[in-house]
Structure formats: structure tokens, C-alpha cells
Amino acid sequence: xSEFCTPLPEDRKKYIKDLGSILVDDYxxxxxxxxxxxxxxxxxxxxxxxxxxxxxSCWGMAVFSSHExxxxxxxxxxxxxxYAEMKQAMLEGISSGGFNxxxxxxxxxxxxxxxLDIGDIFQAVGEFFSSFLD
Numbered sequence: 001x002s003e004f005c006t007p008l009p010e011d012r013k014k015y016i017k018d019l020g021s022i023l024v025d026d027y028x029x030x031x032x033x034x035x036x037x038x039x040x041x042x043x044x045x046x047x048x049x050x051x052x053x054x055x056x057s058c059w060g061m062a063v064f065s066s067h068e069x070x071x072x073x074x075x076x077x078x079x080x081x082x083y084a085e086m087k088q089a090m091l092e093g094i095s096s097g098g099f100n101x102x103x104x105x106x107x108x109x110x111x112x113x114x115x116l117d118i119g120d121i122f123q124a125v126g127e128f129f130s131s132f133l134d
Contacts, residue, residue, distance in 0.1 A: 016060075
């Protein structure tokens with residue numbers, strides 16, 4: 001695994017829940033959010049206060065933005081971040097047993113994912129695996 005631009009949030013489940021809730025509240029339920037929306041939402045989380053100089057929004061982009069928007073944002077900013085690796089690392093944070101991403105496991109967690117369509121989860125997992133074939 002490559003080096004990441006910033007360290008992973010310690011509690012990925014909570015970060016995804018917090019950021020996702022703000023995104024839905026501010027921008028409505030969408031399949032994907034723009035990197036700028038994710039950066040603004042990240043600033044509203046408690047994570048921006050406790051992390052000091054660490055900006056976790058890149059991790060949020062790996063979860064909530066499209067692959068194309070993620071790459072465009074990072075190309076424009078001059079950062080080199082890997083969408084597939086970062087998405088995998090964040091989704092491993094949701095699944096308690098590594099990347100054994102099993103849907104019933106999600107319903108047993110304390111995370112409220114009612115704002116996320118089950119189809120979106122399958123698509124994200126499919127995009128992740130198809131990135132290895134490209």
C-alpha cells in the first residue's frame with residue numbers, strides 16, 4: 001500500500017457517518033458529491049477541530065465523490081492520491097473484518113446509513129474491483 005497524503009481518521013466509521021450526515025443535510029441525497037462540497041462539509045465536522053492541521057477531506061472524497069471528480073481535484077491541486085486504495089482503506093473501516101464487505105454486517109453496526117442506497121454500496125465495491133482491471 002502506498003503512502004497516503006494524510007493519516008487515516010482513527011475511527012473511520014464515525015468519520016464516514018459524521019461527514020455523510022452533513023453532506024446530506026447541506027446538499028441533499030446524491031450519488032456523488034463534488035470535492036468542494038466535501039471540503040466544506042468536512043470543515044463542519046468535529047474532525048476538523050480535533051485533528052489540528054490534519055485535513056481528512058481527501059479521505060471523504062474517496063468515499064463520497066466520483067472517481068473522475070477525485071482525480072480531477074487532485075490533479076488540479078498537484079496532489080497524488082490513489083482513489084481505489086483510499087476507498088478500500090475507508091471501506092475497510094466500515095467492515096469490522098477487513099475488506100470482507102458483507103451487507104448484513106452493515107445493518108448490525110451503529111452507523112445510520114439510511115441516506116446511502118444499498119445499490120450505491122454495490123456500485124462502490126464494483127468500481128473498486130474494476131479499478132484493478134484497468
